[in-house]
Amino acid sequence: MIRFDSVSKRYPGGKEALSRVSFELKAGEMTFLTGHSGAGKSTLMKMIILMERPSQGQVFINGTNLNRVKPAQIPAIRRNVGVVFQNHQLLFDRTVFDNVALPLIIAGFKAREVGRRVRAALSKVGLSGTEKQYPITLSGGEQQRVGIARAVVNKPAVLLADEPTGNLDPELSREIMSLFLEFNQVGVTTMIATHDLALVEKMNKRELVLEHGSLKAAE
Amino acid sequence: MNRAKSSGATASVTGFSARTSSALSHHMVVARESLASLLATPGASVMTWLVIGIALALPAFLYLMLVNVGEVSQGWEGKPRISLYLREGTSVIEGNRLTLELQQKEDVMSAIFISPDQALVEFQRLSGFGDVLNTLDNNPLPGVIEIESANRDLVALRLQAKGLAERAEVDTVELDLEWLERLMAMLSFAQRLVAALGFVLALGVLLVIGNTTRLAIENRRSEIEIIKLVGGTDSFVRRPFLYLGLWYGLGGAIFSWVLVQASLIFLADPVEVLAQSYHNDFSLTGLGPVMSLQILGGGVTLGIVGALLAVGRHLKEIEPR
Structure with missing residues (x-):
């Protein structure tokens, strides 16, 4: 589903964020991406949704070589990848419903279908009844779950999460992780970047370790 | 809720007709939302509308005056x-x-x-x-x-006038055609002037709407980033700003229409008195339905084009980080 083929990224000024990273994620696989801050986790994830382009090497998603994707085709790729951010990236002047509905409205779903799917996604993350509230009235953990609902509402084939538990206490972190596990169990290819090594160990899933931009041989 | 998908590409595929109808309804939603956002800040919006209105009213009014002067002279044309x-x-x-x-x-x-x-x-x-x-x-x-x-020919007319001037009873002879010709020349000059002024003011309207749209884009930067992040196409991102431009243009055009009509009402009485002193039952030609539509259409066009220019320039700069 996701394949990195000797991918390097150099920023102007010579700093190398990734160097010759290669790996493959099969469809339906769940993996953790770990490493220190600045090890290149975010850069790697940004390449999957074309926020960054490799300086060298190739990234494939579902057989599509992202180097060959034209700007006009980027939206179609992104619609197929749900993304959860550490800082939520929610619209604070819109209700919870509108936030979660955004990917569906962009994809052109009818109002009835949008309502049905948004309520289903919110109930899945345990936020039923919050549709009319504004994100600011929710706790950090709840805001994160709104972000997750938005990431999965369009039923993407791939789910990426960049430090999704970064600001949460251990209890909430576990809840969020088990949520990702549930999505993975229904076939969503899932990749989670985190530095919460204790949690990763408990989950007992594949782990990719980045160190100064390189993938450590042992997985 | 999440059923496994064999291929992700099919995950968001919807029927074509469902898509067009929902795209249409999205247009309606965006049109309504952008108008509501303008009305939410009435002070600023009315100011912008007035600026656009005045800029559109000036050439429209001058043009209308030219039409009227042309009409006055029309009455004499061919009847020297x-x-x-x-x-x-x-x-x-x-x-x-x-x-x-x-x-x-x-x-x-x-x-x-x-x-x-x-x-x-x-x-x-x-x-x-x-x-x-x-x-x-x-x-x-x-x-x-x-x-x-x-006589219809200017040379023949001049000869005739000269002959008449030689009669003992006649003091001076005035040929009305000469000032008519001068008037025509002045009119065509004035038409050029109004066209040039209209062009410059239209450019001004474009800049006003472009700049206002630029500010709106800047205000919604984070929203644009998020929309792009979850797969919003350029046209989806552009849509609310084009409607914003449309409403600015339309509102400005309505203001300008009111301004021109008010000026006409203000001028109607003195013009009638003036016309009567020339034995003329002339009255001012107002904005007919055609010119009214032209003003509204012109405003809307300038609004959308201005917004397009701003969007084209600034939307590319905003990419999710």
Whole structure:
């Protein structure tokens, strides 16, 4: 589903964020991406949704070589990848419903279908009844779950999460992780970047370790 | 809720007709939302509308004045007139005799004699200088014979006027066609001027709307980033700003229409009095349905184009980070 083929990224000024990273994620696989801050986790994830382009090497998603994707085709790729951010990236002047509905409205779903799917996604993350509230009235953990609902509402084939538990206490972190596990169990290819090594160990899933931009041989 | 998908590409595929109808309804939603956002800040919006309105009203009003002046001159076109001002001391009988004689001529369509007394009465009635005239001892106005010439050619007219000027009773001859020609030349010059002014002001409207749109884009930067992040196409991102431009343009056009109409109402009475003093039942031509539509259409077009320019320039710079 996701394949990195000797991918390097150099920023102007010579700093190398990734160097010759290669790996493959099969469809339906769940993996953790770990490493220190600045090890290149975010850069790697940004390449999957074309926020960054490799300086060298190739990234494939579902057989599509992202180097060959034209700007006009980027939206179609992104619609197929749900993304959860550490800082939520929610619209604070819109209700919870509108936030979660955004990917569906962009994809052109009818109002009835949008309502049905948004309520289903919110109930899945345990936020039923919050549709009319504004994100600011929710706790950090709840805001994160709104972000997750938005990431999965369009039923993407791939789910990426960049430090999704970064600001949460251990209890909430576990809840969020088990949520990702549930999505993975229904076939969503899932990749989670985190530095919460204790949690990763408990989950007992594949782990990719980045160190100064390189993938450590042992997985 | 999440059913496994064998291929992700099919995950968001919806029927074509469902998509078009929902795209249409999204247009309606965006149109309504962008109008609501304008009305949420009425002060700022009205200011922008007024600026656009004034910029559109000025050329529209000037153009309308040109149309009116053109219409006034139209009444005389093709009917060249020659006015014979008779010498002081020419009696009414002599004047009438000359008029009758001229009426027999082939190159005269009609000739009307206006005696000094008639002229005085008319002048008092229409000019508003009646009181001044009352203080004079004797009537300063000469007798006039108004001739409508059968000649259409300027050279022939000049010859005819010259011939008439040689008559003993005639003091001066005035050929109306000359000032008409000058008026036409001035009109075409004024038309160019109005067109140039209209162009410059339209450019101004474009800049106003472009700049306002740029600010709106800047205000919604984070929203644009998020929309792009979850797969919003450029046209989806662009849509609310184009509607914003449309509403700015339409609102400005409505303001300008009101401004022009108000000016016309303000001018109507004095113009009527003026026209009457020229024996003319002329009244100002207003904004007809065609010109009204032109103003509205022009405003909307400028609005959308201005927004397009701003969006094209600034939306590319905003990419999710």
